[in-house]
Amino acid sequence: MKFDQTRMLIRLDKELTKLIMTSRNISELEALEIFLNSETYQMILDPELRMWEFAPLAIFDMWENEIANGDPRESLYIRGDEIG
Numbered sequence: 001m002k003f004d005q006t007r008m009l010i011r012l013d014k015e016l017t018k019l020i021m022t023s024r025n026i027s028e029l030e031a032l033e034i035f036l037n038s039e040t041y042q043m044i045l046d047p048e049l050r051m052w053e054f055a056p057l058a059i060f061d062m063w064e065n066e067i068a069n070g071d072p073r074e075s076l077y078i079r080g081d082e083i084g
Helices: 005-024 028-036 037-045 056-069
Strands: none
Touching: 005 028, 005 037, 005 056, 028 037, 037 056
């Protein structure tokens, strides 16, 4: 099966928008706009990073780290720290 980047982006956009809406108690449009203007979203668009392999909750964690710390790479999913 051929990889379909458009389908992957639509799926991630929907899922991440829903997570942002819920966590921030904002409208769908506001959540989508915030997400599409994030560095995290730019990372998803970079085929070399292969972000489609990450679960939506992992990408959401990256986005939350971007909001809190200014850098999505501060996420445990990127740093690879052990939890314990």
